[in-house]
Amino acid sequence: MEPLSTTAIVLRKVSYGDADLILSLLTETKGKISVIAKNAKKSVKRFGGALDLFSCIRIIANPSRSKDLLFLQEASLIHPYDHIRTDIHMTAYASYWTEIILLWVEEQDKQSSIYHLLEFALENLDNGHIHYDLMSIIFQIRFLVLTGFKPNLQTCGICKKPLDHINGLTVFDLSKGGIACKTCYHGNRAFYLSKGTIKQLNWIISDNIKLIQRLKISDQSIKESLLFLETFLPQCIDAFPKSLKFIYSLR
Numbered sequence: 001m002e003p004l005s006t007t008a009i010v011l012r013k014v015s016y017g018d019a020d021l022i023l024s025l026l027t028e029t030k031g032k033i034s035v036i037a038k039n040a041k042k043s044v045k046r047f048g049g050a051l052d053l054f055s056c057i058r059i060i061a062n063p064s065r066s067k068d069l070l071f072l073q074e075a076s077l078i079h080p081y082d083h084i085r086t087d088i089h090m091t092a093y094a095s096y097w098t099e100i101i102l103l104w105v106e107e108q109d110k111q112s113s114i115y116h117l118l119e120f121a122l123e124n125l126d127n128g129h130i131h132y133d134l135m136s137i138i139f140q141i142r143f144l145v146l147t148g149f150k151p152n153l154q155t156c157g158i159c160k161k162p163l164d165h166i167n168g169l170t171v172f173d174l175s176k177g178g179i180a181c182k183t184c185y186h187g188n189r190a191f192y193l194s195k196g197t198i199k200q201l202n203w204i205i206s207d208n209i210k211l212i213q214r215l216k217i218s219d220q221s222i223k224e225s226l227l228f229l230e231t232f233l234p235q236c237i238d239a240f241p242k243s244l245k246f247i248y249s250l251r
């Protein structure tokens with residue numbers, strides 16, 4: 001097997017014995033991988049401080065006897081995104097996004113679009129160009145689209161009445177993953193979303209991600225969207241990220 005040379009983002013880091021670290025990385029070309037960084041704890045120089053959480057790095061890794069673990073040969077820093085680690089809100093959100101990826105992405109399953117989404121989210125969190133609450137909305141909705149869980153926010157899932165013709169608050173039926181008009185909805189697992197919030201979520205789904213920095217969204221819509229996505233996304237991936245509890249405790 002050839003050595004793997006790629007860019008990667010550090011998702012998780014755990015100690016292994018006295019000297020080594022095991023890291024979970026999301027790579028641009030090979031999906032999620034686990035690497036062992038020999039002597040990384042004993043010699044700081046060995047990897048030049050490139051192994052901090054959320055850092056974007058370039059790596060060379062060699063195969064080992066275990067199919068699921070590679071030897072980290074070299075790692076150099078592309079971007080440390082170090083503002084994130086100095087702010088508790090930013091750290092909480094970055095931990096949530098990386099945990100979602102750890103829970104969902106299979107080992108060595110190429111997911112370049114998810115890699116680029118995470119890179120975009122960390123970059124804009126770090127440089128402060130997008131507020132962390134809005135960035136979390138963008139990350140979650142784009143993640144749902146990329147993983148095939150895009151919510152239906154256009155028409156009632158049953159009678160197909162378009163959003164603009166649905167009066168008052170709109171029901172989002174969690175069990176069906178889409179909106180419904182009040183006449184059609186008879187379940188008991190629903191969210192009520194305002195039309196303004198749904199329109200803004202549709203805009204985030206459909207528009208060029210690079211233009212999103214210009215998006216102005218009301219505080220009420222931010223709250224509504226976060227509450228909705230932090231319920232719907234864990235349901236889609238069938239797991240409750242532990243870092244969500246920490247986010248709740250900060251609010």
Ligand SMILES: [Zn+2]
Nearest residue numbers: 156159181184
């Ligand atoms: Zn209907």
